Amino acid sequence: MKTKGLKKTKVNIVTLGCSKNLVDSEVMLTQLRGNNIDATHESTKDDANVVVVNTCGFIDNAKQESIDTILRYVDAKQEGLVEKVYVSGCLSQRYKDELKDEIPDVDAWFGTGDLPALLKKFKADYKKELLGERIITTSNHYAYLKIAEGCDRPCSFCAIPLMRGKHVSKPMEQVVAEAESLVRQGTKEVLLIAQDSTYYGLDLYKKRNLAELMDRLADVEGLDWIRLHYAFPTGFPEDVLDVMAKRSNICNYLDIPLQHASTNMLKMMRRGTTREKTEALLDKMRSKVPDIAIRTTLIAGHPGETQEDFEEMLDFVEKNRFERLGIFTYSHEENTHSYNFEDDVPDETKQERANAVMDLQEEISMSINEGKIGKEYKVLIDRMESGTFIGRTEYDSPEVDNEVIIPADHSYLRIGDFAQVKITDATAFDLYGEPIKP
Numbered sequence: 001m002k003t004k005g006l007k008k009t010k011v012n013i014v015t016l017g018c019s020k021n022l023v024d025s026e027v028m029l030t031q032l033r034g035n036n037i038d039a040t041h042e043s044t045k046d047d048a049n050v051v052v053v054n055t056c057g058f059i060d061n062a063k064q065e066s067i068d069t070i071l072r073y074v075d076a077k078q079e080g081l082v083e084k085v086y087v088s089g090c091l092s093q094r095y096k097d098e099l100k101d102e103i104p105d106v107d108a109w110f111g112t113g114d115l116p117a118l119l120k121k122f123k124a125d126y127k128k129e130l131l132g133e134r135i136i137t138t139s140n141h142y143a144y145l146k147i148a149e150g151c152d153r154p155c156s157f158c159a160i161p162l163m164r165g166k167h168v169s170k171p172m173e174q175v176v177a178e179a180e181s182l183v184r185q186g187t188k189e190v191l192l193i194a195q196d197s198t199y200y201g202l203d204l205y206k207k208r209n210l211a212e213l214m215d216r217l218a219d220v221e222g223l224d225w226i227r228l229h230y231a232f233p234t235g236f237p238e239d240v241l242d243v244m245a246k247r248s249n250i251c252n253y254l255d256i257p258l259q260h261a262s263t264n265m266l267k268m269m270r271r272g273t274t275r276e277k278t279e280a281l282l283d284k285m286r287s288k289v290p291d292i293a294i295r296t297t298l299i300a301g302h303p304g305e306t307q308e309d310f311e312e313m314l315d316f317v318e319k320n321r322f323e324r325l326g327i328f329t330y331s332h333e334e335n336t337h338s339y340n341f342e343d344d345v346p347d348e349t350k351q352e353r354a355n356a357v358m359d360l361q362e363e364i365s366m367s368i369n370e371g372k373i374g375k376e377y378k379v380l381i382d383r384m385e386s387g388t389f390i391g392r393t394e395y396d397s398p399e400v401d402n403e404v405i406i407p408a409d410h411s412y413l414r415i416g417d418f419a420q421v422k423i424t425d426a427t428a429f430d431l432y433g434e435p436i437k438p
Contacts, residue, residue, distance in 0.1 A: 009122060011039040012048035014073075015137075016066050017056025019144040019193050019229075021089055025054045026134045028088075028115060033135065035124035041137045049083040051076075052118070055091035057163055060331045066091045067103075074105045086110065088118060090163040112164055131174070133181055139382060141416035142189040142225075142398060143182050147175050147213065151195035153232060155259075156270040156337035157302060157330065160195055167196065169204045172213050179220050188416065189225035189380060190217070191397060196232045198240075211239040218247040224418070225380070227397055229255040233281055234272035241288040251394040252289050257297045261316030262309040265302060270337065275316065282320055293395035295324035298357060301350030302330045303341035310353050317360055323368060324401050325361045327354045362428045369402070369426035376436060379404045379421045381413050389413045391421070393431075404431045411435045 011032055015025040025041060032039035040048065051073045055066035066089075073085045084107045092099065093111035100109060110118045116126040136143045150165040151158075179190055192214070194200065201209025217226050226249055228240070233256055244250045260266050263274040285292055298313060317325065329350040332343040379391040382398065389406040391413075396402045404421055406413065413419050413435060421433035 009037060009050055010048045011037060011050045011052060011122070012043045013039065013041045013052045013054060014069060015042065015054045016069060017054075017062055017090065019191065020146060020195070021054055021056060022137065023134070023144050023146045023193070024089070024112070024115075026137055028052065028054070028118070029137070030130055030133055030135045031115065031119055031127060032122065032124065034127045034130045034133075035119065035122065037122055037124060041135075046081065050086065050122075051082050051084070052086045052088060055087060055089040057089070057091035057094045057159070063091055070099075070103060070106065074103060077105060086118060086121065088112075088114065090160075093163045094159065134178065136182070136185060136187065138398070139416065140186040141380065141382075142191065143185075143187045144193050145175065145179060145182070145190040146170065146193050147197060147210075148194035148200055152199065153196055154270045154337070156268065157259075157299065157333065159333040159336050162335055164195055167199050167203060169200050169202070169209075171204060172201075172209065172216060175213060176216050176220065179217050179223060183220060183222040186416065188223070188418075189227065190223065191227045191229055192217075193229045195230065197228060197230050198232045198236055208235070208237040210237055211243045214240065214243050214250055215247065218243070218249050224249055225251050225394060227251045227253050227394075229397070231256045233258055233278055236281055238284065238288070241285060244292070245289050252291045253293050253295070253395055253397065254285065255295045255397065259297065259299050260302070260305075260309075260313060261298075262305075262312040265305055265309050265313075268304050268338075268341075269299075269302060275312070279316075279320065293323040295326075295397070295401065296322050298325070298327045299330050300327055300353040300357065301345035301347075303332075303338055303344055305330075305345055305353075313353075314357065314360060317357060317364070321364050321368070322361070323365075323395060325357075325364075326400065327357045329354050365402075366426070366428040369428065369431060372423045372431060373426055374423065376420055376422050377404070377433075379406070379419050379433070381406075381415050381417055381419060383415055384408060389415075391419065402429055402431060404433050406433050406435060411437075 013025050015022050029039050029041050053070050056062040076082050077085050086108050087106050088110040092109045096109045119126055148169045150167045151161050152167040261275050377393045381389050381391040383390050387408050389408050391404045420436045423431050423433045425432040
């Protein structure tokens with residue numbers, strides 16, 4: 001569609017990468033609309049004359065996807081389909097100078113903290129009265145809630161501090177107020193996110209305050225589920241487990257990226273822990289919260305990873321039987337400590353190792369899921385597709401974990417409502433169930 005004749009600006013925000021980026025896009029959307037600018041998120045109508053691409057710069061695949069997306073909209077600009085292309089987010093923060101030279105048709109580049117400058121391009125102001133307010137782009141019944149920005153950890157492989165800066169906690173009152181605002185919009189589940197959620201409060205309150213924050217969020221009326229993501233294992237505040245065990249609306253779920261099992265590799269990765277300490281922490285988690293579902297992520301093929309290190313990772317996964325697990329192949333990132341080492345594990349070997357871990361995890365997941373057949377669970381209904389309702393238990397986060405598939409032919413469930421469901425069958429990564437009539 002030709003847009004040159006449009007009198008009024010319409011903005012389409014395109015988000016790439018993680019949930020933290022999604023929250024940034026939702027804040028941008030809220031600020032634009034608060035300035036009476038017509039703005040949408042991920043619109044399929046192709047009727048916007050300005051596109052903002054909110055990029056990811058985490059690993060090679062994500063960077064390539066961001067660049068491909070930018071180039072697609074630059075092509076659309078050259079064809080007269082859009083008037084302006086702006087780029088924001090992590091890739092722009094990290095590679096702005098190089099990208100300006102390589103893709104000159106982008107109209108402006110903005111880093112991760114440049115929202116006020118981006119708004120000025122629309123002759124708009126950053127409205128402080130909208131602080132804590134957010135237009136949700138996910139289904140209204142769940143929303144991501146960012147409790148901090150940046151990271152102080154020295155992990156050797158990670159470029160996030162280069163893009164997001166030092167750790168900055170969001171004041172507790174602000175987090176609680178945002179949760180209350182979300183509930184007023186119909187949100188029943190909040191997913192707490194940060195680069196490192198366990199560091200929460202150290203900068204503001206001179207102590208780790210995640211447990212107190214979660215306890216206060218659990219008091220928010222109408223908030224049914226609180227889910228914790230991105231908990232760093234070193235220095236994990238164990239009082240979080242006490243709050244999780246005590247408060248019924250805090251999900252028995254923990255996302256704790258461990259990255260490796262071999263003490264040798266953990267040292268090279270600058271993770272500040274050992275296999276023994278990691279397993280002691282996992283034992284404590286399962287002791288204090290016996291019903292807990294633990295999600296973790298691992299990295300295959302970091303420089304220096306030997307076959308012995310990899311086999312130790314496999315042994316670790318087999319022994320600890322994580323309810324949820326994902327694995328990345330190592331990405332050699334400029335300006336990180338690991339970049340000083342030779343990227344000495346061939347790509348093919350990295351992928352073979354990652355595949356072996358996922359094959360093992362599939363067996364573990366299958367065994368765990370088969371144990372759920374015949375049991376009843378509270379399920380949050382996310383969507384309906386192909387004649388079935390799709391939902392999740394408290395042990396599952398959106399997009400990355402198991403789903404519960406419920407036939408729609410004999411019952412009507414409402415999206416965003418909870419249903420009591422009896423599990424009738426299982427695969428490695430999905431459950432099948434029938435709703436129990438009240």
